[in-house]
Amino acid sequence: MGKIERLLSKGARKSWRVFEPLWHFLSKIFGHRAVVVIFSVLIGLFVISLTSWAAYGRAVPVLDPHGLMAFKERDLIFLTVILSAIVVIPVFILLFIVAWRYRSSNTKAKYEPEYGGDIKLELLWWGIPFLIILILGIVTVIATHALDPFKPIDSDVPPVKIQVVSLEWKWLFIYPDDSIASVNVMNIPINTPIDLYITADSPMNTFWIPALAGQIYSMNGMTTQLHIESSDIGTYPGYSTNISGAGYSDMKFDVNVQSKRDYNKWLSKVHTSPLVLSDGYYDDNLSHPKTSEQMLFKLGDSLLFDKIVNKYMNNIDTVSAQNTEGI
Amino acid sequence: MDWNSIWHFIFGRLTMQAFVHDPIMAGAGIMEIVALVVAIGLVTYLKKWRYLWKNWFTSLDPKKIGIMYFIVAAVMLLRGGIDALMIKAQQSTATADAFLSPDHFQQIFSAHGTIMIFFVAMAMIFAMFNLLVPPQIGSRDVAFPLLNSISFWLFAAGMVIVNAPLIVGEFSNAGWLAYPPLSELQYNPGTGVDYWIWALQIAGIGSLLSGINFFTTILKMRTKGMKMMKMPIFVWSVLGTTSLIMAVFPILTVTLALLALDRTLGTNFFTSYNGGNPMMYVNLIWAWGHPEVYILVLPAFGAFSEIVATFSRKKLFGYTSMVWALIAITFLSFTVWLHHFFTMGAGADVNTVFGIMTMIIAIPTGVKVFNWIFTMYRGRVRFTTPMLWFMGFVVTFAIGGSTGVMLSVPPANFQFHNSLFLVAHFHNMIIGGVLFGVFAAITYWWPKFTGFYLNEKIGRYAFIFWLSGFVLAFAPLYILGFMGAVRRLDHYDPSLGWQGLFIVSGVGVLLIGIGVALQIFQVIVSVLQRKKNPAPADAWDGRTLEWSMSSPPKEYNFAVLPEVTTRDAFWEQKLAMKRHAPEPVKYQDIRLPKPSFIGPLIGGLSMVFGMAVVWHVIWAILVSLVAIIVVLMVRLLRDHDEQVISAAKVEKMEAAL
Numbered sequence: 001m002g003k004i005e006r007l008l009s010k011g012a013r014k015s016w017r018v019f020e021p022l023w024h025f026l027s028k029i030f031g032h033r034a035v036v037v038i039f040s041v042l043i044g045l046f047v048i049s050l051t052s053w054a055a056y057g058r059a060v061p062v063l064d065p066h067g068l069m070a071f072k073e074r075d076l077i078f079l080t081v082i083l084s085a086i087v088v089i090p091v092f093i094l095l096f097i098v099a100w101r102y103r104s105s106n107t108k109a110k111y112e113p114e115y116g117g118d119i120k121l122e123l124l125w126w127g128i129p130f131l132i133i134l135i136l137g138i139v140t141v142i143a144t145h146a147l148d149p150f151k152p153i154d155s156d157v158p159p160v161k162i163q164v165v166s167l168e169w170k171w172l173f174i175y176p177d178d179s180i181a182s183v184n185v186m187n188i189p190i191n192t193p194i195d196l197y198i199t200a201d202s203p204m205n206t207f208w209i210p211a212l213a214g215q216i217y218s219m220n221g222m223t224t225q226l227h228i229e230s231s232d233i234g235t236y237p238g239y240s241t242n243i244s245g246a247g248y249s250d251m252k253f254d255v256n257v258q259s260k261r262d263y264n265k266w267l268s269k270v271h272t273s274p275l276v277l278s279d280g281y282y283d284d285n286l287s288h289p290k291t292s293e294q295m296l297f298k299l300g301d302s303l304l305f306d307k308i309v310n311k312y313m314n315n316i317d318t319v320s321a322q323n324t325e326g327i
Numbered sequence: 328m329d330w331n332s333i334w335h336f337i338f339g340r341l342t343m344q345a346f347v348h349d350p351i352m353a354g355a356g357i358m359e360i361v362a363l364v365v366a367i368g369l370v371t372y373l374k375k376w377r378y379l380w381k382n383w384f385t386s387l388d389p390k391k392i393g394i395m396y397f398i399v400a401a402v403m404l405l406r407g408g409i410d411a412l413m414i415k416a417q418q419s420t421a422t423a424d425a426f427l428s429p430d431h432f433q434q435i436f437s438a439h440g441t442i443m444i445f446f447v448a449m450a451m452i453f454a455m456f457n458l459l460v461p462p463q464i465g466s467r468d469v470a471f472p473l474l475n476s477i478s479f480w481l482f483a484a485g486m487v488i489v490n491a492p493l494i495v496g497e498f499s500n501a502g503w504l505a506y507p508p509l510s511e512l513q514y515n516p517g518t519g520v521d522y523w524i525w526a527l528q529i530a531g532i533g534s535l536l537s538g539i540n541f542f543t544t545i546l547k548m549r550t551k552g553m554k555m556m557k558m559p560i561f562v563w564s565v566l567g568t569t570s571l572i573m574a575v576f577p578i579l580t581v582t583l584a585l586l587a588l589d590r591t592l593g594t595n596f597f598t599s600y601n602g603g604n605p606m607m608y609v610n611l612i613w614a615w616g617h618p619e620v621y622i623l624v625l626p627a628f629g630a631f632s633e634i635v636a637t638f639s640r641k642k643l644f645g646y647t648s649m650v651w652a653l654i655a656i657t658f659l660s661f662t663v664w665l666h667h668f669f670t671m672g673a674g675a676d677v678n679t680v681f682g683i684m685t686m687i688i689a690i691p692t693g694v695k696v697f698n699w700i701f702t703m704y705r706g707r708v709r710f711t712t713p714m715l716w717f718m719g720f721v722v723t724f725a726i727g728g729s730t731g732v733m734l735s736v737p738p739a740n741f742q743f744h745n746s747l748f749l750v751a752h753f754h755n756m757i758i759g760g761v762l763f764g765v766f767a768a769i770t771y772w773w774p775k776f777t778g779f780y781l782n783e784k785i786g787r788y789a790f791i792f793w794l795s796g797f798v799l800a801f802a803p804l805y806i807l808g809f810m811g812a813v814r815r816l817d818h819y820d821p822s823l824g825w826q827g828l829f830i831v832s833g834v835g836v837l838l839i840g841i842g843v844a845l846q847i848f849q850v851i852v853s854v855l856q857r858k859k860n861p862a863p864a865d866a867w868d869g870r871t872l873e874w875s876m877s878s879p880p881k882e883y884n885f886a887v888l889p890e891v892t893t894r895d896a897f898w899e900q901k902l903a904m905k906r907h908a909p910e911p912v913k914y915q916d917i918r919l920p921k922p923s924f925i926g927p928l929i930g931g932l933s934m935v936f937g938m939a940v941v942w943h944v945i946w947a948i949l950v951s952l953v954a955i956i957v958v959l960m961v962r963l964l965r966d967h968d969e970q971v972i973s974a975a976k977v978e979k980m981e982a983a984l
Contacts, residue, residue, distance in 0.1 A: 047795065050831050050834075051828065051831055054830070054831045058810055058824040059823070060806075060810050060811075061809075061810065062742050073739055074742075077733060077742065080733045083732070084728070084732045084733070087693055088725045091696055091697070091700070091721070091725050092722065095718070095722070098701070099718065102705065102706050104640075104707040104709045111705060111706065111707055113640055113642065113706070114642060115641065116641075116643065116646060117644055117645045118645075121701065122648045122698070126690065129690040133689060136686055136736070140679055140686070140737070141679050141683075143736065144675045144678050144679045144682060146738075147738035148675040150675075203506075204506060204508070204509070204605065206670060206744065210742065210810075213741070214738065214740070214741020214742045214744075215670045215742070215744050216670050216672055216741070217672060219605070219606065219671075220600075220605070222606075224671075224672040237811065237820075241814070242506075242745055243433065243501065243502050243815045244509060245514060246429045248433075248815065248816075249429060249817045249818050252820070
């Protein structure tokens with residue numbers, strides 16, 4: 001053991017020796033405490049500059065949204081930040097002021113070892129968070145109902161209905177009224193409410209277009225809804241946020257918000273697509289675990305979505321015999 | 328009978344193929360085997376097997392069991408930490424050809440989450456329960472000493488099972504909570520999810536038994552005069568935690584059992600066809616999972632309360648408030664589980680209720696923070712390492728708390744759910760809350776159980792690296808969340824510009840790694856220099872009864888059980904002693920439980936059972952199950968085994984101090 005001990009302390013001394021002169025030099029000029037502060041500030045600055053360098057100039061869809069829902073959700077986020085700052089900032093200030101004032105070396109500060117409570121002060125900090133949560137609670141009641149993903153958007157423009165299916169590992173978008181479908185790309189017209197009906201023919205996924213609206217699950221045998229509208233032409237990425245197997249990271253899609261003219265052009269282009277999405281094509285090519293690029297289809301079966309949902313209502317047993325043997 | 332069916336009978340679905348892994352995983356497996364061989368070789372070389380078996384493995388002394396929990400947790404922290412490094416390495420390079428396959432990457436983050444929660448955080452708090460609860464309530468032991476040993480060995484069995492896939496088979500790739508249908512046979516026919524289920528099931532039953540044990544201990548074993556409102560605040564926090572454990576761990580047990588039935592017997596509880604309901608699983612697992620967060624963090628709150636009071640040389644501010652805040656948090660934590668899946672589409676009314684319940688938890692938690700700050704007010708604050716952890720905790724926890732409030736508003740949550748914002752938030756709570764609390768507690772109570780201090784200087788450096796690494800690792804994740812980055816991605820499109828922040832975050836994890844290395848270095852140096860830094864019994868001018876025991880404590884803790892009249896009993900004793908000299912003490916015979924091999928035996932059999940279910944070895948399932956029942960029955964039919972330490976011997980041992 002003696003050998004290890006010598007080696008370790010030698011190592012520690014050696015590494016300290018590199019740093020020590022600098023530390024002592026600075027301590028002599030500024031004083032020990034100031035050096036600690038300087039070093040902490042330097043570390044802080046380093047952290048801040050490194051993160052801001054890495055974040056600078058990137059797209060921040062949650063804070064810079066392009067859809068009606070996402071706008072309102074962002075405002076709500078800002079409101080919650082402000083409300084919690086009302087408590088958190090005084091906490092930080094109090095923490096450091098009290099800790100500094102009553103440090104043990106400061107013998108001038110009052111010392112009352114038996115001071116163990118003050119009913120007025122305690123009521124104050126039961127009360128203030130209570131009031132803030134009361135405000136936030138009221139905001140929550142209103143916002144949760146107003147931004148319910150199942151609630152259609154109020155608009156004079158007739159909505160476009162799109163059915164969304166999460167597959168292994170791709171997103172299928174069915175436009176039943178226009179008799180087309182697409183994989184991993186969803187084009188929508190500008191300033192038009194879009195009614196999304198979402199289900200899964202895969203493990204559970206989450207449908208998310210951060211720039212346009214918050215998330216909703218896609219689940220087998222169930223249909224969830226999301227209603228979106230955008231007033232900005234552009235391409236916005238969409239993701240699945242719930243792990244669903246090996247190809248999960250590839251479950252991304254593009255949402256193209258287009259002018260009405262471009263959107264109609266796109267519709268007629270898709271109508272000329274040589275690919276027809278029928279039951280058989282779906283079973284043979286889409287429902288298998290495989291990731292796909294973007295694809296466009298003419299819709300061969302307008303009831304495809306309902307069939308996919310209802311599939312899970314039946315007593316199908318997709319587990320192969322091989323998997324259940326052994327026990 | 329052909330060769331195949333004989334093989335199948337003996338080994339179930341285990342084949343030689345199960346030992347073959349890709350190079351990286353094989354490397355990890357080989358490392359694991361080497362570490363095991365070195366450990367076994369070292370113990371054999373030093374001829375310590377008998378010592379370990381007699382003094383540690385079979386011991387029913389909660390102090391020794393606590394130390395074993397702690398050692399396992401420390402080793403598992405390294406395992407989980409290496410997983411974290413690999414996750415970061417993958418994500419920092421993931422725009423090009425990443426070095427891990429998606430499946431392997433998914434196994435790693437599933438293992439990281441599972442190990443960090445079940446085998447690090449849980450183990451750390453059980454270590455604290457074992458070491459601190461009996462002395463703080465002035466007791467010599469827990470209510471059920473043998474059950475305590477069984478709990479530990481069940482936990483150890485779970486630990487072995489969770490680490491086995493590095494060598495044989497594969498681990499779950501379905502995330503740390505394994506949502507069906509992804510975790511069902513349909514999508515996951517391999518052994519991975521089974522390993523996950525049985526590691527958690529066995530360790531979880533251990534946790535449940537521990538919860539019952541310490542709840543009973545606190546209610547029934549307090550020393551004379553210690554009324555509920557005179558208990559140390561840490562004991563209150565354990566009371567809260569153990570009531571949560573008793574209430575929610577059965578939910579986990581049942582949920583895992585149903586999933587296991589789906590996977591082994593072909594039932595349809597959580598499948599998405601034949602009437603199964605995967606969302607029922609999601610509800611059940613979070614009905615356990617949310618209280619679990621508070622199970623972990625309440626003891627950390629308790630530890631900080633003790634630490635702040637001691638190092639401010641002052642009473643805890645607002646004891647009654649603190650107790651009611653703890654009780655409020657305990658109850659509220661049952662009522663919020665749905666906030667983990669607002670995005671399921673339960674409807675606005677349901678989401679509103681759970682959102683508001685979640686926010687309400689912020690009130691008692693905020694009260695606790697203010698009370699801690701005002702404990703320092705008019706005190707004499709010594710900034711030792713535990714206090715540094717406390718300061719770091721308040722800052723990171725306040726930030727984590729406010730991001731928690733942001734997440735609790737359902738429509739805002741729709742933008743955060745399963746994004747890296749969420750990942751940053753819960754690491755903020757678990758690292759900044761639980762882990763910082765545990766580190767503070769380790770530094771604070773270390774001298775009590777070893778008789779020497781931990782090296783302060785290295786401790787400070789470890790803290791600085793941990794804190795700056797923590798900020799650097801998780802601040803970028805908040806930003807990435809706003810950028811739309813999703814959790815658990817094994818690769819992403821380089822044009823999104825996420826890579827820089829992932830690299831910064833990776834640097835942060837490296838700094839945390841240095842912090843961990845410094846902590847190991849700190850322990851080594853402190854052990855080697857233990858003669859230089861001996862700790863007196865009352866190492867920090869403490870306030871609670873454990874500081875009146877010798878350091879390290881005798882196996883009977885107190886030669887004479889203390890009598891308590893006030894809160895902060897030891898502090899008051901010291902004040903009283905200044906006024907008049909203590910009376911001479913009269914020793915009595917002390918009865919303590921004898922060591923028992925039942926704990927390790929049950930643990931070993933449970934491990935065999937778990938592995939047998941994973942690999943479908945029917946004969947081993949039956950044999951181990953029957954053996955467990957027989958062992959328990961034989962033990963229960965016997966009278967208690969106790970050893971007596973005579974009064975004369977106690978007197979001699981006390982005189983030697």
